[in-house]
Amino acid sequence: MIETFLRRHEMPPTTFGRASVRDPRLVFDLRGGREPGERIKRRVEHFMNTYRRSSGQ
Template sequence: MLLRKVEQFLARHDMPATKFGRLAAHDPRFVLDLRMGRIPRDATEQRTLRWMDEYECDPRSALLPRDLETKGFCYAV
């Protein structure tokens, strides 16, 4: 279930739901809509899962301060 995996990801990375939605799905309400029962298309679910995997595999993501708002930009670390 996508919502369960997203909630675990948010807790593990101490990331707000709206930031996750902007970065992973380009929709700040994505997680909020999932919590309200939204069922994403298969392609959206696969893209979101792939984004979470890539985020966790990227060593730079661990170095970014958690309160830094990236606004979609990549910062050299």
């Protein structure tokens, strides 16, 4: 789900992590097997559901 979001919005993994949960390593850690807690999952889902590109893109 996150990987699809990154491709669709052409967003670097570090930008996604910083913007969603203030952790630039989030995506890399998830790719490496990290299991996020419920709070992180909710924050990531909220970010993806409410994300809007700036009007210049």
